[in-house]
Amino acid sequence: MYLNCHTYYSLRYGTFSEEELLRLAQGNQVAQLVLTDINNTSACLNFVRKAPEFGIKPLLGVDFRNGVDPCYVGIAKNNEGYLELNNFLSEHLHREKEFPPVAPCFENAYVIYPFEKVLLHEIASFREHEFIGISVANLKRLRFSKLVGFKEKLVVQQPVTFRNKRDFNAHRLLRAIDNNTLLSKLSITEQASEEEKMFPIKNLAAVFAEHSFILENTEQLLNACSIEFDFSEGREPQNLKTYTGSKEKDVVLLEKLCEEGLPYRYPEGGDAVKARLDKELQLIKKMGFVSYFLINWDIVSEARRRGFYYVGRGSGANSIVAYLLRITDVDPMELDLYFERFINLYRANPPDFDIDFSHRDRPIMTEYIFKRFQHVALLGTYVTFKWKGMVRELGKVFGLPKEEIDALSDGHFQMSRLDGVSSLVVKYTRLLEGMPNYLSIHAGGILISEKPLHWFSATHLPPKGFPTTQFDMVIAEDVGLYKFDILGQRGLAKIRESMEILERDRPEDFAKIDIHDIKRFKEDSKINDLIKTAQCMGCFYVESPAMRMLLKKLEVDNYLGLVAASSIIRPGVAKSGMMREYILRHRNKGRAEEKAHPVMLNIMPDTYGVMVYQEDVIKVAHHFADLTLGEADVLRRGMSGKFRSREEFQKVREKFIDNCRKKGYGDELIFEIWDQVASFAGYAFAKGHSASYAVESYQTLFLRAYYPLEYMVAVLNNGGGFYRSEFYIHEARMLGATIHPPCINSSFGTNRLYGKQLYLGFGYLKDLEARVTERILKERILNGIFLSLEDFLDRVLISIEQLGILIRIDAFRFTHTNKHELLWKAHLFLGKSKKIDHPKLFAPKQQDFRIPRLHTTDLEMAFTQLELLGFCLCSPFELLQEPPMNANGSKDLARYLNRYIDIYGYLVTVKNTSTHNGKKMHFATLVDQQGEVFDTVLFPPVAAKYFFRGRGVYRFYGKVVSEFGFLSIEVIKMRKEDYVQDPRYADMKTANRELFLKKDSK
Template identity: 60%
Template sequence: MYLNCHTYYSLRYGTIQPEQLLAIAAKNGVQTLALTDINSTSACMEVLRLSKKYEVKPVFGVDFRNRATQEFILIAKNNQGFKAINAYLSSFLHEDEVNIPPRPTIDLPDCFVVYPYQKGKHFDLKPNEFLGIAPEDLNQLKFSKWNHLRSKLVVLQTVSFQHKKDFNTHRLLRAIDNNTLLSKLPQSEQGAEYHVMLPYQELCARYAEVPELVDNTNTMLKNCKQTFDFSKTTSNNQQSYTHNIDLDFRLLKKLTYAGLYYRYKKPGKRVFDRIEKELAIINEKGFVSYFLINWRILKYARSKGYFYVGRGSGANSIVAYLLRITDVDPVELDLYFERFINLFRTNPPDFDIDFSWTDRDDITQFIFKRFKHTALIAVYNTFKFKAAVRELGKVFGLPKAEIDVLTTGKFNLNQLDKLSKLVLTYSEYIQGFPNYLGIHAGGILISEQPIHTYTATFMPPKGFATTQFDMVVAEDVGLHKFDILSQRGLGKIKDATKIIAKNHPENAPLDIHDIKRFKQDKRIKYLLKNAKAIGCFYVESPAMRMLLKKLQVDNYLGLVAASSVIRPGVSQSGMMREYIFRYRYPERRKEAHPVLLSIMPETFGVMVYQEDVIKVAHHFGGLTLGEADMLRRGMSGKFRSREEFLKVKQQFFDNCKNDGKPEALTAEIWRQIESFAGYAFAKGHSASYAVESYQSLFLKAYYPLEYMVACINNFGGFYSTELYVHEARMHGGNIQAPCINNSRTETVIKGKTIYIGFMFLQHLESKTIQSILKERDQNGAFSSLDDFTERVLISVEQLSILIKINAFRFTDTNKRELLWEAHLKAGTADVSNPNLSLFKAQRVNYSTPELPSTAQENAFDQIELLGYPLCNPFKLLAGGLISKLRAKHLEGLLEKTVVIDGYLVTAKPTKTSGRKPMFFGTFLDADGYFIDTVHFPPVAAKYPFRGKGVYRIIGVVKEEFDCITIEVAKMERLAVMEDPRYANPKPIAV
């Protein structure tokens, strides 16, 4: 009976959650409904999956609209019809603007078309086309010719809301979408308050005088059916790489053994047995094409010279290792293959392939060209509470100051006016509603059937077709993503090797994949053990730096464990601290529970990896491997409410109880599982990260300056560019501001001199940079300011930026004098010919006054144009007096209260177990070495961070596992000197 039902995936229009729509239908005695979201099929698969639970049959369609104006509804008779609707809708969503015609422009034989009745409008209906009569149209129908053509009429009661609050919410969403005040929202942009689902009998009663319409509607719905398999027993990914399954397996086996001697000099029985075991399971589970597709993608990447890292649970596979999908040897690490693939697993294995951020788009382009049925996966960007408060505040016309107060949460609810309370009420109500569709960070579908079999697609700015559903829904219908991700760490490694080849040609080419040698390298061991890893992938953050100090890790296996121990769940469960104890002090290991110690001897009875969840659930909780893997997957978050997960959880407790395990112990083990399973890495994933860490550590150990230049050019990592510039200086680099004759777009190094790149200058336009470099490359270096302005077309504003950063220092003329000269010439320039330089004018003899600039003035210009000074920031303090204490002295002052000055690097917010805000701070002392601080809630509230600058820190020196920190008691930011560029200007004699 209901041919036009909307969920909240009718974005910024509908208000009903998908499962809620089914519940409402069941409550109202509705057995069949057409799900026809506005220009969307996002909810279709979820509604169909849940429909059996409510004994409601959904059929699929789309409400085609231009904004809020309904043009027509398409309803699919079958799966072919649904595919046709998705393809047709996509043709509009792939354009810059959605422009729906008044009638379908193509033939759609497997679909019904329903037009909304409009008085006076002529309809020439095809056999599969009908006119929808809403209850409010029944009086007009009596006097219309269509009253005598009832065989072409159907019931059209739109369902967009559940009740009055939903309708109010709808109006607010429409106001947000139209960027207008609620009071100015036009009626044409709204639905009607009566667009709700009525009980079936009540709706029939409204059409009692025209019962044919009810019959026609029921007949239409009866003739519609879509079927999809949600059993997850089969994959709908591309089934065959070569279009022949047997040939696929022969190719996989050939490629596997072809890679054997690339990886192993003397492979033994253990290796051969592992290969045969994996190949058999991969073939049996039907995952051969998944391996081959990944292999083909990475073969292309290697042909282009792209760096990549294969990680995830795929690193547990020796076949993946031999195909060069991963660089982790699972035999060496004794990786748990069943974490990756087991006979209970129905979904394909998981490879996460990281590329440099500069290379990923080309890889994506290759995948779309090479594989026929390809699409990116969407993510639902939902309304967040604070963002909703801002949006609704504007809709209600609240002043910005009042909106700011509401977003902070610092108000007395009883003192708020009615409008402010409404903003809060409805912001909470729409929290979690989908707002717009975005793109998954790296998920790509490669399907056996056309993507439109399952979903419509839209076209984001990058130009790759993207589904209208997310990865969870995709997996429900057997579509499993390929993860093609990007990260700056690989960009740094790639760029560093190029810079090293240029700066040290005698050492080129570097073998950056010689991981076995790196694992034994003494310099790398030193960097690891002493946490001197700034710029190095995954090991440079303050938290990781402190963990490495505490563990004193100097080997690969230790780093693999540390990569997972640092994850939030392990630390929150309290097990990170326990792991450190057991790692550093072997006698502490005997305190581990015997069962857990026997399950996880390598990690001393502490759950560190995702595999540990499987092991503990299987050996301690008595779950089968399949149930244990379901438990592990369920911990990812989105599956946590699924019935199958809750069933496995209960099975865990039941098994422990039946086995006689103490309830307290069972609860504690479950707490540890639950606290970190969604965050912990697979061991192979940690091992993959550790490989990339070793590569970056090698570059840092032997070529620190070149590596820091690569870090700078890739816009850093965990820290801001300023710290990487500082790190280069600490390694003997001579840091220079941009220079007209030496700098390029990116930062460059010549010997030990590093010239900051032009692209780091704020407000310097790319066309200006290109003009400078093109002229310099073609006609040589510039000899003077006059020479520069005669050869490069540039505005006085752009030239001023270059002069202020002292880019013309090779002229030996003070930059203030150069600025004076530039502005004088700009005043006498002939600008009548646009092809000439702005400064192309007859030379005038004049003398400029002496305008000396100081080092401090240069520093403030650098802060303005680069964002940081190139000098020691302590030299810019107002008083000039700083504490004599340094980081190197703290070890001898344990439990003493000290006063030390530090330049703020970063502050990490976190919360105590009582949910109170606190911070971990990272500072540099005046000599450039790190100071680590802890700011507990009372201190954090009383002495907050106030932006960049030097802070005077007063606190007690603490030591834990040889790691020194200051527990802050008081902190204040020290005053910076008055900007000398504007302070007490002296009169100039003319």
């Protein structure tokens, strides 16, 4: 009887989930009901999936509204009707246009006009599929209305939005947030009626007893509708079924492509390669994943045609077929990649392929996919209300002052000491927390479907301009839609720009480079030495302090070691305590036999019986706990995100424990292994994924080893990496570059290398407008370099403020005129007004002004650079008020091992973390006076007394210690060193002080 039910996917309106709606219906003896969220279908698929558990027949529709003003409710007779409703809704969402007062003539959907709307618009006739909705509140007015004569068109439309008073209060708060208004000023027209509740079916029937024909009409309408989606384990994938239009042709094409790839990937051939290929092809065909592989092949082939760099990773990187099709550059034979992680007969979903492109190339590839295939959409995701954001929103709604909102947001309060209003904010924040706030876009998921995507949901059109589903990846997989991950990555842009720089500046070297010759890179001693010494600044995935530390501890000097390190560094392995255990077993080969359980060591001999890769979860579940491969995969997937709460995951967990007990394992061992699985599986990489990252790391390491300056410029021009730009500039200097501040005649928007001269880009000047940079470059390209300040002013439209920035950073140093003199000239020429842009028939005659001789000190220049660039180009140690008392640096740590050292360092980065009992500690990386890096650790007692106060030079006293050969300093005490007074303001302060003393003496 309920044709108009809302969940909290009626965004900022509804108050409970689709599962809670079903539970509510079950409690009220409702056998069938229609989910009709407002302009939204996010909950529809999961509503259909969960309904059988509650013994309810699910039906789907949409509550079409302009804002909160109801227009009509559409109810799908069947899946085709649901498609019609989604098409109609999507068209209006994409174009942001209002819904018309009269609905279109749907072929497979009913339309219900609310009683009030029929009266308002004086609708006098109704088509076969159209009805008039009567709520409990409307009954009193119906008998006095002419609409009572439309007996066959009247149906029950009792909206369901609330369960109780608390829901209604939450609804009012959501409406106030949506309208950005105080709760006290929320208009009644922006709210639903408090009577929009579900009543027991008997009560509803009793209310409409005098109008039994309305009940009969409603029953007939509900019985005429049905909706079906397959959520069974054996469901067919809903992705595009064929690539060529024929399954037979798809198979022929896939086999042909694999044959063509064999000589390129395996010139030496081999029976093992052929056996692995045959095994994979047989299973891919049996599972119906042929088109999935061909679509990925199509995407990467187009990327290569366009000259785009890409990395294929994910579990698909375990596949030899993917390797032959050049979807990935990871050789599964070399790494003995676990085939069952990639695909097995018990796995319903195809393997994951994450294809990374440069952040510049990714939009182009996304557009290609949308044009190349018919039924395409980006995958949606929900942004939910989080604590801090909710406190701020509700604080504003309740009219709290900013100071009180800030205090609540920080979480430092006692409920007993809060006033009434603050208590309400906390109460309702906890109620609303976790509700969907708005729809967004999955990081990289694209759906390519056999059916139109509107078969599954409506789509909206975010700023990216591509249709996006109103459901997320979890329910997409449930219904058989598997995403293609097309991701953006800056590391690839760095490789691409490095190659472009080489092509432009060193074409003879560029012609010799094959950046995809990974096999040669793996055997290059110069590259492997960089890994061994952890000289990896700027290199993809291996440049962070933690990775640098791990590489030294593991003594990594080859590709296989880097593959392992790429996964060991992930949070889960460290959290489980197995990172340390892995290092111990790696450095002491006998320890594995002593400490590892024989079954674990037999399953994972290459990693000393330690779970390192994601597929290790499958191996342990399958071989240690005797789970089927299908159950093991449920376990792997269940370790992350929403799957963890799914019933199937809980059942597999219980079976894992039961099976182990049946095998005679003790509970201590069982739960130790389970805790390891549970602690890291959601964070670990698949081995093929780690290998893909290691391949890209080797590409960047090759560039750093042989073309370090070109590569460092590319790093800087593509957003840097783990560190601030300042440190990549420092690294370029350490690699032999001479660093120049921006120059009018030599700089561009980004950094530019001339031999070993690196000119910083105008982009570092935070206050310089982009349009000014564009004018400078356009004029310089069209008419040549600038000859003087006067020449520049004749040719470029610029304000005195913008010109002042360029002069102060010494961008006119080619004139050999002091910048203070140039600033005098600029003010005399331009004054305080903006320069007027007008056509010049003749070059203007510049007046000759006599400027006093002025000078600039290096110290003044350093502080100007700090202000305008955010860093200075001299050594920060030169700015100290008191010169360092010693020259100790990274080179001296070995000499001071197990002794105490006094050392100065310029702060690079700090990692703040907590011990298992919640006490704070810090790891800091710094640069010494010679420009080399060293590391410090502040354990909780020291971290409680000392803390880092932003960038600058710090002096440390501490003990040099070694852990697995990695040297660091355990700090005992530290202090931040003061810089000298800024000379640009020193004279002003002195003058002010003298003036004050003079006045005071009077």
